[in-house]
Amino acid sequence: MEGVDHLAHERNKAQFDVAVMKAVWAGSRDAYELFHRFSRLVANDPEMFIPAIKAQATEEQQKQWLPLANKMKIIGSYTQTELGHGSNVRGLETTATFDPKTDEFVLNSPTLTATKWWPGGLGKIATHALAHARLIIDDKDYGVHGFLVQLRSLDDHLTLPGITIGDIGMKYGSGAYNTMDNGSLIFDHVRIPRNQMLMRLSQVTREGKYVPSNVPRQLSYGTMVYVRQKIVFDASIALSRAVCISTRYSAVRRQFGSHNGSPETQVIDYKTQQARLFPLLASAYAIRFVSEWLNSFYKDLLQRLEAKDFSTLPEAHACTAGLKSITTSVAADGIEECRKLCGGHGYLTSSGLPELSAVYIPACTYEGDNVVMLLQVARYLMKTISQLKSGNKPVGTTAYLGRAEQLMQYHSDVLRAEDWLKPNVVVEAFEARAARMSMACAQNLSKFNNPEDGFQELSADLVEAATAHCQLIIVSKFIEKLQQDIPGKGVKEQLGVLRSIYALFLLHKHIGDFLSTDCITPKQGYLANEQLRSLYSQVRPNAIALVDAFNYTDHFLSSVLGRYDGNVYPKLYEEAWKDPLNDTSIPDGFHEYVQPMLKQPLHHGRL
Ligand SMILES: CCCCCCCC/C=C\CCCC(=O)SCCNC(=O)CCNC(=O)[C@H](O)C(C)(C)COP(=O)(O)OP(=O)(O)OC[C@H]1O[C@@H](n2cnc3c(N)ncnc32)[C@H](O)[C@@H]1OP(=O)(O)O
Numbered sequence: 001m002e003g004v005d006h007l008a009h010e011r012n013k014a015q016f017d018v019a020v021m022k023a024v025w026a027g028s029r030d031a032y033e034l035f036h037r038f039s040r041l042v043a044n045d046p047e048m049f050i051p052a053i054k055a056q057a058t059e060e061q062q063k064q065w066l067p068l069a070n071k072m073k074i075i076g077s078y079t080q081t082e083l084g085h086g087s088n089v090r091g092l093e094t095t096a097t098f099d100p101k102t103d104e105f106v107l108n109s110p111t112l113t114a115t116k117w118w119p120g121g122l123g124k125i126a127t128h129a130l131a132h133a134r135l136i137i138d139d140k141d142y143g144v145h146g147f148l149v150q151l152r153s154l155d156d157h158l159t160l161p162g163i164t165i166g167d168i169g170m171k172y173g174s175g176a177y178n179t180m181d182n183g184s185l186i187f188d189h190v191r192i193p194r195n196q197m198l199m200r201l202s203q204v205t206r207e208g209k210y211v212p213s214n215v216p217r218q219l220s221y222g223t224m225v226y227v228r229q230k231i232v233f234d235a236s237i238a239l240s241r242a243v244c245i246s247t248r249y250s251a252v253r254r255q256f257g258s259h260n261g262s263p264e265t266q267v268i269d270y271k272t273q274q275a276r277l278f279p280l281l282a283s284a285y286a287i288r289f290v291s292e293w294l295n296s297f298y299k300d301l302l303q304r305l306e307a308k309d310f311s312t313l314p315e316a317h318a319c320t321a322g323l324k325s326i327t328t329s330v331a332a333d334g335i336e337e338c339r340k341l342c343g344g345h346g347y348l349t350s351s352g353l354p355e356l357s358a359v360y361i362p363a364c365t366y367e368g369d370n371v372v373m374l375l376q377v378a379r380y381l382m383k384t385i386s387q388l389k390s391g392n393k394p395v396g397t398t399a400y401l402g403r404a405e406q407l408m409q410y411h412s413d414v415l416r417a418e419d420w421l422k423p424n425v426v427v428e429a430f431e432a433r434a435a436r437m438s439m440a441c442a443q444n445l446s447k448f449n450n451p452e453d454g455f456q457e458l459s460a461d462l463v464e465a466a467t468a469h470c471q472l473i474i475v476s477k478f479i480e481k482l483q484q485d486i487p488g489k490g491v492k493e494q495l496g497v498l499r500s501i502y503a504l505f506l507l508h509k510h511i512g513d514f515l516s517t518d519c520i521t522p523k524q525g526y527l528a529n530e531q532l533r534s535l536y537s538q539v540r541p542n543a544i545a546l547v548d549a550f551n552y553t554d555h556f557l558s559s560v561l562g563r564y565d566g567n568v569y570p571k572l573y574e575e576a577w578k579d580p581l582n583d584t585s586i587p588d589g590f591h592e593y594v595q596p597m598l599k600q601p602l603h604h605g606r607l
């Protein structure tokens, strides 16, 4: 019935202050603001073009271009990836050749694989590209740099001479990413003034002299680092959206279990449903909190870079790359699991889940393929370990590697299931697992004469070690979050339950790592799982309130299954009747194609 809250009985069970939990979830940034930007981003791509100009352009160039971009007087596309190269930025083929006679760069796509391919907004709407191309001076290749290139007339939007642009076509399903005009672009000797090479980091003089950057060349990758830390926050939003839908629906849906006319069982009360759903609920909160930490770490990096302090740049790269990889994989897989948790109705477009999945899953690829990103983390870990011998004391997220010797001797002292509720017990186990996996890789690497050959040969193990490292970061940041002052009745307690679920679910999922590195015994693994089951029972009465705390409107969720009032069935039915197929009783084509078959006489019992 309209106006009735079918989930009121669930909300009345809450054992904590939901208003405070909403504030904890919203944190320092408005979730709507960023996620809406993500949604708008699917339609346009100013979110990279502008940061890239800030990161790579001189003050003078920023003064010229930023006002135009900010006021949408020009529409930019971050045009880096090509048909033949995306992950390998140093492999890009587009060239920008300096012509001293005219003080210009000539941009050209020398091969088909040099065609720019995928950049958002490029296909139909962008008027300008921040094109990444190999800088060539006097036949010498100085590597990939950024160039501002006008693509279309600002009068009639027609493409300019030497520019061939197109959309790359439909993408995955009918998802909203098809509102994004990811495009292709070929340059045929397009000339731009020299001052349209972004010259904050390195310059080309009028005489054609290359002035190399006096800062780490990787700062030219700064926009990717910026977006990756944003993507971690978006992962928490996308996953929490799916968890909200599937949790509310799990409380509404009843299936089996009726005795003597009693109501059937709510599927949220099945232990299998809880074992699938509650770790995702905990993961949404875990990712939200690690994104908060990562954002503050990134802001600290920016301040340091202003002061030419590059000391945390390697760690910032490793953390943004690794956490982008882990959190987008968890969110993408989690959204699909939430669809399955809703049974058949989860497959309906009106559930909101297929669309959310179709829009979200490329996050595992864009801004750095997730495996390629974890390999970057692995390189960082191996380098950190290699420097231990020279007395280099790791700090920050790799500080535990400074205690590697001690961690190699670690054995968990868990005796009872409730021992696994102690944050220090959990952190020690995760540190030991990560340290032993990385140390084992480093040891195996040392057996190879050529370190690069070793790295390739061991890359699958290295990815697992990098994963363990990133999961340790997320667990640690969740624990640190709860060491802050958090007011409100029962709020910190509930977050403590979610923190333990997140950690013990990972321990259970990766029990092979913990056993094979001899960090815990099978019995201790069993106790962790025992504790996990008990924790699910503690979350159960608070589940609806915990997803209410995401504070998403029905409009934002756009899901019949995830409605705040739980009034699912009438709305499912109502929504179905909006489908154009139901405008007529007899479907188009029936008379032409189906009816003749039905009317066909039977011949000897055969049609
Ligand atoms: C505001 C946005 C809101 C949210 C938006 C969400 C929606 C977004 C939707 C769509 C946008 C998608 C846009 C894109 O996809 S843009 C294109 C993205 N492309 C990539 O991410 C390419 C990935 N590849 C790379 O980043 C690099 O090629 C690489 C894999 C890192 C390798 O680079 P390279 O070969 O130069 O470097 P090496 O591996 O040899 O390493 C050399 C040393 O450099 C260090 N390094 C590498 N990268 C960085 C970095 N970014 N920062 C700092 N340091 C870096 C590396 O660690 C090595 O260091 P060492 O000490 O070992 O020498």
Ligand SMILES: Cc1cc2nc3c(=O)[nH]c(=O)nc-3n(C[C@H](O)[C@H](O)[C@H](O)COP(=O)(O)OP(=O)(O)OC[C@H]3O[C@@H](n4cnc5c(N)ncnc54)[C@H](O)[C@@H]3O)c2cc1C
Pocket (backbone or CB within 6 Å): 045, 078, 079, 080, 081, 084, 085, 086, 087, 088, 117, 118, 119, 120, 177, 182, 362, 365, 366, 367, 368, 369, 370, 371, 372, 375, 459
């Ligand atoms: C929706 C969407 C939007 C995008 N928007 C933009 C944009 O606005 N601007 C832009 O420039 N680009 C954009 N891209 C492109 C995107 O950045 C690239 O697709 C991404 O960086 C992955 O690179 P790739 O396609 O070359 O993958 P590849 O690297 O070719 O990946 C293919 C496989 O090879 C594996 N692999 C690659 N290298 C290694 C290695 N060294 N070791 C082990 N395995 C390896 C990968 O793990 C993967 O399994 C977008 C892509 C998508 C899907």
